Amino acid sequence: MNRLRKIGERIVEVMLTLSGSITSLAILLIILFLFKEGIGLFNNPEIEKGYVLCLNSSNPVEKLTPYQIKQIFDSEIENWKEAGGTDGEIMLFRFDEIFNMYSDEELGEDYALLPQKLGEVIAQNPDIIAFFPEKYLPEGNRSVKKLPLENIQVQDFFGGKEWLPTATPMAQFGVLPLILGTLWVSLFAILIALPLGLGVAIYLSELANERTRKLLKPTIELLAGIPSVVYGFFGLAVIVPLIQRTGHLPVGETALAGSLILAVMALPTIITLAEDAMRNTPRAMREAGLALGATQWQTIYSVVIPYAASGITAAVVLGIGRAIGETMAVLMVTGNAAVMPHSLFEPVRTIPATIAAELGEAPAGGTHYQALFLLGCILFIITMIISISAEVISKKQINQGL
Amino acid sequence: MIETKNINFYYGDFHALKDISMEMQAHTVTALIGPSGCGKSTFLRLFNRMNDLIDGTRLTGECLIEGENIYHKSVQVDELRKKVGMVFQKPNPFPKSIFENVAYGLRVNHIGDKSYITQRVEESLRDAALWDEVKDKLKKSAFELSGGQQQRLCIARALAISPSILLMDEPASALDPISTSKIEELIHSLKKDYTIVIVTHNMQQAARVSDKTGFFMLGELIEYNDTKKMFLNPEKEQTQNYITGRFG
Amino acid sequence: MNRKTTQKIAFITFRSLGLLVVAILFWILGFIIYNGISVISWEFLTTAPTEGMTAGGIFPAIVGTLCLTLGSLVLSFPLGVMSAIYMSEYAGNARVVKFIRVMTNNLGSIPSIIFGLFGMALFVNTLGFGDSIIAGSFTLGLLALPLVIRTTEEALKAIPDSYRTGSLALGANRLQTIRRVILPMAFPNIITGLILSIGRVSGETAPILFTVAAYFLPKLPHSIFDQVMALPYHLYVIATSGTDIEASRPIAYGTALVLVLIVLLMNLLATTLRRYFGKKVKTN
Numbered sequence: 056m057n058r059l060r061k062i063g064e065r066i067v068e069v070m071l072t073l074s075g076s077i078t079s080l081a082i083l084l085i086i087l088f089l090f091k092e093g094i095g096l097f098n099n100p101e102i103e104k105g106y107v108l109c110l111n112s113s114n115p116v117e118k119l120t121p122y123q124i125k126q127i128f129d130s131e132i133e134n135w136k137e138a139g140g141t142d143g144e145i146m147l148f149r150f151d152e153i154f155n156m157y158s159d160e161e162l163g164e165d166y167a168l169l170p171q172k173l174g175e176v177i178a179q180n181p182d183i184i185a186f187f188p189e190k191y192l193p194e195g196n197r198s199v200k201k202l203p204l205e206n207i208q209v210q211d212f213f214g215g216k217e218w219l220p221t222a223t224p225m226a227q228f229g230v231l232p233l234i235l236g237t238l239w240v241s242l243f244a245i246l247i248a249l250p251l252g253l254g255v256a257i258y259l260s261e262l263a264n265e266r267t268r269k270l271l272k273p274t275i276e277l278l279a280g281i282p283s284v285v286y287g288f289f290g291l292a293v294i295v296p297l298i299q300r301t302g303h304l305p306v307g308e309t310a311l312a313g314s315l316i317l318a319v320m321a322l323p324t325i326i327t328l329a330e331d332a333m334r335n336t337p338r339a340m341r342e343a344g345l346a347l348g349a350t351q352w353q354t355i356y357s358v359v360i361p362y363a364a365s366g367i368t369a370a371v372v373l374g375i376g377r378a379i380g381e382t383m384a385v386l387m388v389t390g391n392a393a394v395m396p397h398s399l400f401e402p403v404r405t406i407p408a409t410i411a412a413e414l415g416e417a418p419a420g421g422t423h424y425q426a427l428f429l430l431g432c433i434l435f436i437i438t439m440i441i442s443i444s445a446e447v448i449s450k451k452q453i454n455q456g457l
Numbered sequence: 458m459i460e461t462k463n464i465n466f467y468y469g470d471f472h473a474l475k476d477i478s479m480e481m482q483a484h485t486v487t488a489l490i491g492p493s494g495c496g497k498s499t500f501l502r503l504f505n506r507m508n509d510l511i512d513g514t515r516l517t518g519e520c521l522i523e524g525e526n527i528y529h530k531s532v533q534v535d536e537l538r539k540k541v542g543m544v545f546q547k548p549n550p551f552p553k554s555i556f557e558n559v560a561y562g563l564r565v566n567h568i569g570d571k572s573y574i575t576q577r578v579e580e581s582l583r584d585a586a587l588w589d590e591v592k593d594k595l596k597k598s599a600f601e602l603s604g605g606q607q608q609r610l611c612i613a614r615a616l617a618i619s620p621s622i623l624l625m626d627e628p629a630s631a632l633d634p635i636s637t638s639k640i641e642e643l644i645h646s647l648k649k650d651y652t653i654v655i656v657t658h659n660m661q662q663a664a665r666v667s668d669k670t671g672f673f674m675l676g677e678l679i680e681y682n683d684t685k686k687m688f689l690n691p692e693k694e695q696t697q698n699y700i701t702g703r704f705g
Numbered sequence: 706m707n708r709k710t711t712q713k714i715a716f717i718t719f720r721s722l723g724l725l726v727v728a729i730l731f732w733i734l735g736f737i738i739y740n741g742i743s744v745i746s747w748e749f750l751t752t753a754p755t756e757g758m759t760a761g762g763i764f765p766a767i768v769g770t771l772c773l774t775l776g777s778l779v780l781s782f783p784l785g786v787m788s789a790i791y792m793s794e795y796a797g798n799a800r801v802v803k804f805i806r807v808m809t810n811n812l813g814s815i816p817s818i819i820f821g822l823f824g825m826a827l828f829v830n831t832l833g834f835g836d837s838i839i840a841g842s843f844t845l846g847l848l849a850l851p852l853v854i855r856t857t858e859e860a861l862k863a864i865p866d867s868y869r870t871g872s873l874a875l876g877a878n879r880l881q882t883i884r885r886v887i888l889p890m891a892f893p894n895i896i897t898g899l900i901l902s903i904g905r906v907s908g909e910t911a912p913i914l915f916t917v918a919a920y921f922l923p924k925l926p927h928s929i930f931d932q933v934m935a936l937p938y939h940l941y942v943i944a945t946s947g948t949d950i951e952a953s954r955p956i957a958y959g960t961a962l963v964l965v966l967i968v969l970l971m972n973l974l975a976t977t978l979r980r981y982f983g984k985k986v987k988t989n
Contacts, residue, residue: 064880068795074784075791075801078854079808081847085819088826254722262719264512271723273976278730280901280968282908283817284937285961288944289733292954319729326726339549343611346505347562348539348618352712357565362552373814380816382911383937387945407818407911414822414915419830431822435815442814446807567708 085435093429096212099422100204102224106150107189108202111181116140119202121211125225127184135182143182149223150187166191174199186224207422212429218393218404220413220423228426230433232395236403239396240310240385241378244317249371251318252325256367259326260333261355279323287387290316295388304400308390311399316384321374328373332366332449333359369449376441380434382407406434458483458652459504459622464518466499468511473499475676477518481669483621486644486653488663488684491673492699497656500673501624504654505541506534522622539566542615542651543624547631548607550599550614555591558599558610562618577617584650585613586643605636612643616651623647625655629662641666660700664688672696734965741962744955750963753923758943759952763960768925769838769933773917774907776842776929777849782899784846785853792854793861794883813851818911820848825915839929841917848912849902856898860891893982897975904971908964910937936964 101121102108108124110116116139119127126132127145135143153162153173162169174193177183193199207228215229255275259268294315299307336359344354360367390402391412410427417423459481466474474496481487489497502508503520506527519526527537539562550558559578563569569577578595582588587609591602599610608628615623625644629637644653644666657663663670664684671681672695680687680696691697748762755761788805796802824844834840864887872882888895910918918938926933940960943953 064878067880071787071791071795074787075796075805077784077788078805078812078850081850082808082812082815084827085815085823088823088831089819092826251722251725254719255726258719258723262716263723267723271727273972274727274730277969277972278726280904280908280972281733282910282937282964282968284908284910284941285737285964286733288940288957288961289736291944292957293736319733322726322729337549339545339547340551342507342510342543343545343549343551343614344561344565345510345535346507346538346543346545347565347614348535349562349565350535350708350712352715353565353708357561358551376814380814380818382816382818383941387941407816410818410822411911411914414825419825428822428826431819435819438814438816438819439811442811446810565708 089428089431089435092425093432096228096422096425096429097207097209099207099425101207102186102204103226104422105189106186106224107192108204108224109177109185109187109192110200110202111177111183112198112200113181114140114200117203121208121225125217125222125227128186128222128224146180146183148176148180148183148185150185150191153187170194212426216395218409220417220426226422226426228422230406230430232393233404233406233409233430234433236310236389236393236396237379237405237407239399239403240313240317240389240405241375243310243314243399244321244378245371245375247314247318248321248325248374252322252370252374253329253367255322255326256329256333256370257355257360260330261351261359275323275326278319279327283320283381283383284387286316286320287384290384290388298400302400306390306402308388308402309400310389310396310403313385313389313403313405314399316388317378317381320381320384321378324377325370325374328370329363329367332363332370335366336362365448365451369445372441372445372448376438376445379405379441380407380438382411386411406430410434458523459654460521461503462519462521464500464503464516464520466496466503466508466517467515469513473676474503477678479671479678479681481652481654483652484648484650485668486648486655486666488667488670489654489656489673490658490660490663490670490699491679493658495673496676497671497673498626501626501654501656504622504624505538505543507543509534535566539618540620541622541624542618542620544608544612544615544626544628546627548604548611550602550607550610553599554596555599555602555610556595559613559617561614566618568618578613581613581617582610584616584647585609586639586646587613603636605632605639608632608636608640609643612640616647621652623651623653625653627656627658630658637662660688672699674699737958737961737965740955741958741965744959745962749959754921754956755923757949757953758921758956759949760956763936763939763956763963765923765925766934766936766939766960767963769918769935770907770937772838772926772933773841773845773913773935774903776838777845777906778899778903780843780846781849781853781902785850786857786895788850789854789857789861790883790888793858794879794887809851809854812847813855816911817848817909820844820912821914821916823847824912829916834930836915836917836919836932837930838917838926838933841913841933841935842929844912844916845906845909848909849906852902852905853898856901857891857895860894860898861887863894864890893978897978900971900975900978904968904975907967907971908937910935910941913938936960936967940964 114135116135119138123132123138127138128147132138133145135141135145153169157172162172170191170193173187173191174196177185178196178198212228212230214231215227216231217227217229218232219227259271263271290312294312295307298304298309298312340358340362341354344358385405386408389404389408391404391408392402393404396403410430414427417427461477461479464474464477477500489501491497499508504522508514516528520528551561556578559581560574563574563577579588582591587606590606599607602610629640632640641662647653655666667684669682670684670687672679674695680691680693682692687696688700691700750762750767751764752762753765754763792802792805821844824840828834828840828843829836868886868890869882872886913935917932918935919932920942922932922934940957944957
């Protein structure tokens with residue numbers, strides 16, 4: 056009996072130990088899955104998987120950059136001269152056009168004759184560029200030239216200025232506008248929230264009496280508890296029309312709307328942490344300041360704030376972290392235009408909002424899906440850097456330097 | 458110099474000081490002794506109105522410094538605190554450089570220009586017998602000093618704004634014996650320029666540094682007398698008991 | 706400028722900033738309550754949406770959120786409490802505890818959309834749960850884990866060591882001490898943490914977008930492998946991409962109010978519990 060109990064206790068202890076590692080395990084799994092899916096993006100060809108681009112063999116062009124291909128299909132390049140070839144108007148040929156040219160009978164059973172017909176079309180048009188599934192590639196037709204294709208390049212992903220994940224034949228995965236959009240909205244939000252939050256923290260920790268504190272603290276906790284989708288809804292129903300009307304803008308869904316909502320959402324983090332840091336300033340410090348004839352305000356800014364500086368910095372850093380990762384509210388109020396941000400009064404799109412808006416439509420395992428996971432990786436790395444630096448800053452001993 | 462008339466002080470319902478009247482002469486060292494919780498620190502903190510910072514306190518009676526009631530409505534608290542310097546139990550330098558710590562009082566009170574501040578910082582550090590130890594590292598953090606040095610820095614900081622009175626709340630209780638004796642020597646040499654009131658629980662210290670001693674118990678001033686007389690031949694039995702270590 | 710004047714100006718500014726924050730909160734709450742209160746009725750709470758979600762109620766979404774919240778707690782509560790017990794009572798090595806704490810903080814700082822991505826990759830696709838209550842609950846459970854661990858650890862730390870040594874001195878072993886002394890004493894605060902995490906989880910949208918939430922699904926779930934509607938997602942949908950955004954505005958106000966009420970209620974409950982048990986301990 057006694058032995059059984061011992062064994063039972065042992066089992067409980069093992070379970071406790073195991074559950075101690077649950078958070079580490081969770082982080083490990085998140086990293087694993089995020090990066091496994093995300094890194095896969097660079098194993099994909101530039102154009103849609105399973106498709107090829109073909110030219111007429113007489114065309115001297117041997118290679119096209121991804122950006123050129125995109126420009127050609129957007130009709131921004133209309134002559135082969137501009138793509139390094141000889142004079143001649145580019146003829147775009149998308150796969151579905153074959154069905155306008157030939158009837159189902161002509162294409163044969165199971166489209167057995169389709170490759171042959173495709174070959175004929177390409178052979179007849181020297182300035183053609185054709186885009187169709189690889190399985191219909193007319194093998195052995197000497198007038199058909201397949202363009203060599205590379206995998207998606209890392210520098211195109213991080214340096215690209217266009218995010219058009221569903222464009223055909225060349226989806227554009229340039230994350231620059233998304234990263235900049237995220238930073239713009241978050242940093243401007245902190246610019247608003249910082250003075251406000253710091254002021255309230257000073258009020259709470261230095262000026263307010265116990266009764267006011269007891270009222271104000273739960274209020275701020277409540278502000279932190281409101282779901283982000285409710286903030287988003289509030290922004291959409293109140294802030295967005297307000298901005299549109301006062302600024303006489305075509306749309307109210309702007310970076311500014313996102314920043315304002317994010318500022319309110321980051322406030323509780325900043326206030327709570329900064330107030331804690333200030334209250335941790337030893338009473339003796341404050342008294343020493345006052346005993347030297349400093350006014351209360353002089354004591355606050357020349358003694359309390361420097362003493363709490365590392366805690367306040369950590370508060371701000373975590374506030375930024377919260378803002379950068381926020382999804383729903385931003386998704387609902389920023390207008391989500393994936394363009395390089397130019398002004399606060401235009402729509403922008405952030406990384407989290409992009410994931411939320413597009414993942415539902417991206418087929419699992421596809422290029423788009425993987426690109427969104429890679430965005431997740433970027434977001435993950437940013438927030439990890441932020442959270443670790445906040446940890447380091449707040450641990451920094453006050454007496455290690457000034 | 459300092460005079461209190463029928464001071465009563467309350468923390469909420471707690472009657473912390475009971476009807477205390479006392480007079481302290483200029484350029485003397487007055488020691489306040491007594492068991493912990495007797496009100497000696499509270500009494501000390503009346504003179505620069507440090508007790509104002511605590512909510513729910515109440516005061517009756519008068520406290521005169523240089524003939525002026527410091528609790529009168531017209532008194533500016535920060536002006537008063539400029540005149541009445543204070544050194545605390547634990548060294549509490551600011552997270553600033555040594556120089557900036559001493560200059561702090563001058564800066565917040567907008568006293569003097571740059572050259573005056575530099576001069577005043579040196580004088581104060583010399584007066585606090587710290588100059589020779591720190592003159593080469595004025596820009597270093599005050600936290601790099603030893604505990605004893607930090608406490609002398611805090612004294613220098615208090616001296617910089619040229620107070621006439623110096624309050625010391627157990628200034629050596631957190632220090633080692635060598636640092637303690639340095640502080641005591643310092644108190645001796647400061648006497649000629651300042652009026653010093655020191656709270657201590659160390660009776661030997663009181664006997665060594667002070668001219669007059671007040672003995673507090675349970676919020677009452679039991680005996681106030683010349684230090685020599687008090688320690689050799691106290692008038693009250695309670696004082697005798699405390700000094701000989703029978704309670705406390 | 707006189708430094709007294711500077712101080713006066715500074716303090717007036719801070720005071721007004723404090724007021725401003727309160728005003729912002731009341732503006733948001735007031736707006737939602739004012740517009741939502743007339744929408745909420747027994748019928749609104751107990752019927753399914755009709756006519757392209759421009760009429761009817763939000764009953765399936767309420768049920769869905771309830772399922773998801775409970776489901777997430779089934780995962781996060783036992784695991785979180787055990788993890789906290791391990792950290793505060795078992796792990797002798799301070800380094801280990803520090804490491805776990807850093808990991809917990811890091812997990813807590815990961816944006817909720819990342820949980821959504823992860824939940825989709827692991828639960829929906831790799832484990833093949835599909836969009837389902839179980840996938841959504843697990844995802845939300847992971848998200849709630851750091852909160853549960855943190856509050857439980859604080860609750861355990863608040864118990865003075867004298868109780869531990871007292872119990873051990875009577876011959877009880879560590880496990881008995883935890884079970885018979887520490888846990889019962891820490892229980893109210895642990896429950897408070899649990900309630901707060903209910904408030905948090907019930908309002909989360911991003912983690913359930915791709916793991917469970919259904920755009921429109923008027924029938925109730927039959928098993929944990931069914932999809933459900935959920936309140937926060939429902940609000941998002943009818944506010945941004947419903948069939949007729951203008952016509953469904955009242956429903957949006959009502960849904961937002963229900964969400965806010967859940968948070969208010971949970972906060973109130975937590976505060977009351979804390980106060981009640983706080984008093985009880987004191988009078989003992």
